[in-house]
Amino acid sequence: MQTATLSLFRFDDLPARLWVLGQMGAARLGMGRIDGLEFWKLCGSGTGEGFTPRPNWGVWAILGVWRDDTAARKGTARAPVFRRWRARASESYTLFLQPISARGHWSGARPFTPQPASDGPIAALTRATVKPAHALRFWGRVPDISARIGQDPNVLFKIGIGEVPLLHQVTFSVWPDADSMAAFARRGPHADAIRAVRDNDWFNEELYARFRLTGTAGRWQGTDPLAAHLCAPQVKEPA
Template sequence: MQTVTLSLFRFDSLAARLWAFGMMGAARFALPRVPGLMFWKLCGSGTGEGFTPRPNWHVYAVLCVWPDADTARDRIADAGLFRRYRARASEDWTVFLTPTSVRGHWSGVTPFSAQTPPETGLLAAMTRATVKPKHALKFWARVPDISTVIGDDPNVMFKIGIGEVPLLHQVTFSIWPDARSMEEFARTPDGPHAQAIQSVRTGNWFNEELYARFRVTGERGTWGGVSPLAQSQGHI
């Protein structure tokens, strides 16, 4: 069963941050050589919780798609590239995911193969968009309102904004305890998220977009000194 991993790395020292920034280019040559890796993306992050266009030079992400869970866990643990990232990072966390639904494209392909397990237990949502340059300012004007609402939602367990190219490529990722709480946030009438989606649709802001949901199946490491999934252990 296809497994998706999102690995986050925090770099505190100046030397480590410079190394991580350089790997945004260098890792593009190493990742294609990792056995079993089907799709990958290197991303930076925004300041705060990541939902801003201002880069956070401390946090970087690697998104990967693997043919099955065993391959994912083995490569994250043992592949040289991931060992090098962990050796320089002050903290790292990887979440393991099984796709349950996907709509849209990323770099011209649909990277996730949706499985059909019931959407029970912890769920994750990912949105990815390529923003048309002429609409970038309008898009980012909407983001702070959405970020505030996500931050105030008592149900969201984890959230981060990442991206491949500042301003023009945006990925949002969040983890929720169940489908009901996720859908309540996304579909609240007249809420910032619903209003932003309506603006995107009517204004044709994006060149490309993707929406995906996942079952959360495991994790490795910590973030902020804790397991982001600790409050719901036993539900994954």
């Protein structure tokens, strides 16, 4: 069964931040050699919780799509790229995800293969390539969405990441169930932004995917923010 992972890394000091900036080029050579890794992206993040166009030089991410859960667990634990990033980071956190629905493309590919899943926390990922002519109008909508999602008592975890500042953006959030996620998406500034995207053709490419959260490893901001919502025990992240 295909498994996706989102691995987050926090780099606190200047040497580590300069190092990971260089990894945006250097790590690409190693990613292609990881067994079972079918699709991957190296991403930066925005300031705050990531939902801003201003880069956060301290938080970076690796998104991976793996042949199966075994490959995902082994790769994120043992592959040299992941080990190097963990060794330099002040903390790191990986979410293990089972794709349950997906539509659209990412860099021309359809990376996720949806499968039926049991109940449990659900993650939502949206990825878009924003047309340069519409970037300012798009980002004008984001602060309202960010504030609303931050105030929603149902959201369990959230972060905004991206491949290219302003133009290639990914939003990721985890919810206790599909109903609470859908209720947020149907109302307020998020729903208004979706209508604006459709009416004004803001994106060159877009992808929407949903996942079941199947596990976590590591810590984020000193704890595992999702441990209480998982049936399976949290995995201790390797050194």
